[in-house]
Amino acid sequence: MTSTDKSQVRARRIQGLDAEQRRARRREQILAAAFELIAAEGYVNTAIEQICQTAFVGNKAFYELFDSKEDCYLALLQQLSEQAQDRVVAELAKTSGDRDAIVTAVIGGLAHALVDDPRVAKVTFGEASGISAKVELQRRTNRRWAAQFLENLWRDHEFVPPEGIGRDLHALAVATIGGLFDTVADWLHTDAGAAGDIDTLIRDLTAFIEIVHLGLAAARSAG
Numbered sequence: 001m002t003s004t005d006k007s008q009v010r011a012r013r014i015q016g017l018d019a020e021q022r023r024a025r026r027r028e029q030i031l032a033a034a035f036e037l038i039a040a041e042g043y044v045n046t047a048i049e050q051i052c053q054t055a056f057v058g059n060k061a062f063y064e065l066f067d068s069k070e071d072c073y074l075a076l077l078q079q080l081s082e083q084a085q086d087r088v089v090a091e092l093a094k095t096s097g098d099r100d101a102i103v104t105a106v107i108g109g110l111a112h113a114l115v116d117d118p119r120v121a122k123v124t125f126g127e128a129s130g131i132s133a134k135v136e137l138q139r140r141t142n143r144r145w146a147a148q149f150l151e152n153l154w155r156d157h158e159f160v161p162p163e164g165i166g167r168d169l170h171a172l173a174v175a176t177i178g179g180l181f182d183t184v185a186d187w188l189h190t191d192a193g194a195a196g197d198i199d200t201l202i203r204d205l206t207a208f209i210e211i212v213h214l215g216l217a218a219a220r221s222a223g
Helices: 003-012 019-041 048-055 059-065 069-093 099-115 118-126 133-156 168-188 198-222
Strands: 164-167
Touching: 019 048, 019 059, 019 069, 019 118, 048 059, 048 069, 069 099, 069 118, 069 133, 099 118, 099 168, 099 198, 118 168, 133 168, 168 198
Parallel strands: none
Antiparallel strands: none
């Protein structure tokens, strides 16, 4: 290998990272900075320059990865949503299949994923509403995933009548997810939320889902 070749190799790797790895690291730094700032100051009050300063990257590096602050927030929202989804799926996988255990696992996993770090709920629930049409579309996409997950759960573990309840089951899952998420959003604005009392949140979420399941049980009996 010539000295020129060696120089090119060194140029391609900095701190042991190639160009793609450095790009991925910058992206994570920017998302972490956006998370911290939006949780503390809100989306509207957070500027790209602040994100870059906190992430220790230049504005050019930001725009190589994101088209705008909105684009950055969308990536952050998706990252947090995927982490919450993974937590719920992992908790469900640990259960024995008993219905009460399933409810406990799913509700507990959801609550802990969203509020163990209170900034997660603030960034996702406290800031996402009303930012833009693109952000609203992302919120709806996340809710549709959650609704489909819940619908599959009901079917797989026979929470619903043998023949189901027709096409209304999906609508019921969407409405149930909306109720669960609104319960989290409301909890954020209570004394229990301010104190980080997750037990109160889990109790409220469980009470809500149990009422829904009573309705499903009644439909099952009628079927």
